Amino acid sequence: MRRIILTVGVMVWMFTGMVMASGPLGKKWESNKNCEACHQEISKKWETSRHSNSHFSKNDLFKKSLEYIVRKNPTMILDEVKVECAQCHNPRLAKRDVSNEEKVGLLLEDDQTKKHFHAILENKTMKNGINCMVCHNIDEIHLDKKKGSGGMNSVKFGPQGTMFGPFADAVSPYHKTEQRAHFVGDKPTLCFVCHYSQKNAHGLEVYATGKEYDQFKTGEEGCKECHMSKKRKGVASNFAPAGEKPKARMMRAHRFASVDNSNILNDFVDVKGTTDGDKFVITLKNRAPHKIPTGYGLRKIILKVTFLDKNDKVLAKKRYVLGTKWVDEKGKETIPHLAVKVAKDTRMDGKSTNAYRFPIPDGAVYAKYSFSYRLIPEGLAKELGITDPFFLREYTFSEQRVHL
Ligand code: HEC
Numbered sequence: 234m235r236r237i238i239l240t241v242g243v244m245v246w247m248f249t250g251m252v253m254a255s256g257p258l259g260k261k262w263e264s265n266k267n268c269e270a271c272h273q274e275i276s277k278k279w280e281t282s283r284h285s286n287s288h289f290s291k292n293d294l295f296k297k298s299l300e301y302i303v304r305k306n307p308t309m310i311l312d313e314v315k316v317e318c319a320q321c322h323n324p325r326l327a328k329r330d331v332s333n334e335e336k337v338g339l340l341l342e343d344d345q346t347k348k349h350f351h352a353i354l355e356n357k358t359m360k361n362g363i364n365c366m367v368c369h370n371i372d373e374i375h376l377d378k379k380k381g382s383g384g385m386n387s388v389k390f391g392p393q394g395t396m397f398g399p400f401a402d403a404v405s406p407y408h409k410t411e412q413r414a415h416f417v418g419d420k421p422t423l424c425f426v427c428h429y430s431q432k433n434a435h436g437l438e439v440y441a442t443g444k445e446y447d448q449f450k451t452g453e454e455g456c457k458e459c460h461m462s463k464k465r466k467g468v469a470s471n472f473a474p475a476g477e478k479p480k481a482r483m484m485r486a487h488r489f490a491s492v493d494n495s496n497i498l499n500d501f502v503d504v505k506g507t508t509d510g511d512k513f514v515i516t517l518k519n520r521a522p523h524k525i526p527t528g529y530g531l532r533k534i535i536l537k538v539t540f541l542d543k544n545d546k547v548l549a550k551k552r553y554v555l556g557t558k559w560v561d562e563k564g565k566e567t568i569p570h571l572a573v574k575v576a577k578d579t580r581m582d583g584k585s586t587n588a589y590r591f592p593i594p595d596g597a598v599y600a601k602y603s604f605s606y607r608l609i610p611e612g613l614a615k616e617l618g619i620t621d622p623f624f625l626r627e628y629t630f631s632e633q634r635v636h637l
C-alpha cells in the first residue's frame with residue numbers, strides 16, 4: 234500500500250514537472266548566474282546586452298512607458314499591461330492571460346491578487362530578462378508572419394533540464410543538450426520570435442525589423458553576423474572533464490550589439506561629407522538589411538552640420554533627423570504604443586544610400602559634421618518622466634571637420 238502511495242506521489246511530481254516545462258523555472262535554471270561558472274565568457278558578454286535589462290525594474294524607459302500607458306488609459310490596469318508586454322520582454326512569465334476574476338481583484342486592490350501578481354512578475358527569473366533559458370530552452374518555433382511576433386506565444390519551450398543549441402555533439406554534466414536548427418547557420422528565425430513585427434491596439438506597427446529584413450535583404454545573411462559576431466574559434470564552456478581540455482569550437486559573441494554596447498553604427502553605416510557646388514552633402518550608406526533607425530519607434534539618427542568662417546566663427550548650424558513621429562487622436566506627439574498614426578517617417582531603407590544636402594552660407598570656409606543617435610527624443614523623455622541618463626544622452630558616432 235505504502236509503495237502505491239509513493240508511486241502516485243512520484244507521478245504527481247513528474248506531472249507537475251512536465252507542466253512546469255513552460256511554467257516557472259526551477260532554482261537550477263533561474264538566472265544566468267546558474268550558467269556562469271561554466272559559460273563565463275558568454276554570460277559576461279550577455280550581461281552587457283539590452284536583453285539583460287528587459288525587465289521593467291532595470292529599464293526606466295520600459296517602466297515609465299507602462300505607467301504612461303495606464304495614466305493615459307484609465308480603463309487599463311498596470312499589472313495587466315505588464316503581463317501583455319512580458320510576452321517578449323520576459324517570456325518565461327508563468328501566465329498568458331489575466332482572467333476577469335483577477336482583473337476585479339486588481340481593481341479592488343485585493344491583497345491576495347496583488348501578492349500573486351508580484352510573485353509572478355517580480356521574481357528572480359523575470360528580473361533576469363531575456364536570458365539563457367529564454368533562448369536555449371526553445372524547442373520549436375511557430376511564427377505566423379501575418380500575425381507578427383508572439384514572443385512566448387510563438388514558441389514551445391522544452392523540458393527545463395535540456396539546453397538546445399548549435400552543436401550535435403555537446404556533452405555537459407549540468408544539463409542535457411540537443412541540437413536545434415534555429416541555432417545553426419545564419420537564418421533569423423530565432424530573432425523573429427520577438428523582432429519580426431508587432432502591432433499596437435490601433436493596428437499600427439510599432440516594431441517591424443524582421444518585416445523590413447524580408448523586404449530589403451539581398452541574401453540570407455540573418456542577424457547574427459552583425460549583432461553577435463562572425464564565427465570564430467573559442468570554447469563554448471570553460472568546463473572540461475578531469476584530464477581533458479575544453480573542446481575548441483567555432484562560435485559567436487553573445488553581445489547582441491546595440492548602439493550603447495558596441496560600435497555597430499560605425500561598422501555598418503558609412504558616412505561621408507563632400508561639397509557639391511553651393512551644397513554640403515552628407516552621404517549615408519546603410520549596409521544593414523533593415524531600416525535605420527529600426528526597432529523601437531522612438532529612435533533617432535541625427536545629422537548635424539556647423540558652418541564656420543575663416544576665423545572659426547559659427548555662421549550657421551543645421552540638422553536633419555532620421556526617425557518616426559507618432560501622434561495620438563489629437564495630433565499630439567506620443568509613444569508608439571499609444572499612437573493612432575505615423576505623422577512623419579524619415580528613416581532610411583535597408584541596403585540603401587542617401588544624400589542629405591545642406592546649403593553652404595556665404596563666407597563659410599569650414600564645415601563640422603557629426604552623426605549621432607538618440608534612444609528617445611528629449612521632449613518625450615520629459616513627458617514620460619525618464620530620469621536614467623542612459624536614455625537621456627546622445628550617442629555620438631563620428632565627428633569630422635573639413636575644409637570646404
Ligand atoms: C524573447 C524575445 C526576443 C528574442 C528571441 C530576441 N530578442 Fe532581441 N530584444 C528583445 C527585447 C524585448 C529587446 C529590448 C530590451 C530592452 O531594451 O529592454 C531586445 C533588444 C535587442 C537589441 C538591442 C536593441 C536596442 O534597443 O538597442 C538587439 C540588437 C537585439 N535585441 C538583437 C537580437 C538578435 C540578433 C536576436 C536573435 C539572435 C534576438 N535579439 C532575439 C526581445 C528578443
Ligand code: HEC
Binds near residue numbers: 276367423470482484
Ligand atoms: C537572444 C537569444 C540568446 C540568448 C539570450 C542566449 N543565447 Fe546562447 N546562443 C544563441 C544563438 C543564436 C547561438 C548560436 C550562435 C551561432 O550561430 O553559432 C547561441 C550559442 C550558444 C552556445 C554555443 C556556443 C556558441 O557561442 O555558439 C552556448 C554554450 C550558449 N549559447 C550559452 C548561452 C548562455 C550561457 C546564455 C546566457 C548567459 C545564452 N547563451 C544566452 C542565442 C542566445
Ligand code: HEC
Binds near residue numbers: 365401480
Ligand atoms: C558544470 C558546468 C556547466 C554548467 C553549470 C552549465 N553548462 Fe552548459 N555546457 C557545459 C558543457 C561542458 C557544454 C558542452 C561544451 C562543448 O561541447 O563544447 C555545455 C553546452 C551548452 C550549450 C550548447 C548545447 C548544444 O547542443 O549546442 C548550451 C546552449 C548551454 N550549455 C547552456 C547552458 C545554460 C543556459 C546553463 C545555465 C542554466 C548552463 N549551460 C550551465 C557545461 C555547463
Ligand code: HEC
Binds near residue numbers: 421443501525
Ligand atoms: C549588416 C549588419 C546588420 C545586420 C545583418 C542586421 N543588423 Fe540590426 N543593426 C545594424 C546597425 C548598423 C544598427 C544600428 C542602427 C539602428 O539602430 O537602426 C542596427 C540596429 C538594430 C536594432 C536596434 C535598434 C535600436 O533600437 O537600438 C535591432 C533591434 C536590430 N538591429 C535587429 C536586427 C535583426 C533582428 C536583424 C536580422 C533580421 C538584424 N538586425 C540584422 C546592423 C545590422
Ligand code: HEC
Binds near residue numbers: 302317319430
Ligand atoms: C512582439 C514582441 C513584443 C511585445 C509584445 C512588446 N515588445 Fe517592446 N520591444 C520588443 C522588441 C523586440 C524591442 C527591441 C526593439 C528595439 O529596440 O529595436 C522592444 C523594445 C521596447 C522598448 C524600448 C526599450 C529600450 O530599452 O529602449 C520599450 C519602451 C517597449 N518595448 C515597450 C513595450 C510595451 C509598453 C509593451 C506592451 C504594451 C511592449 N513593449 C510589448 C518586442 C515586444
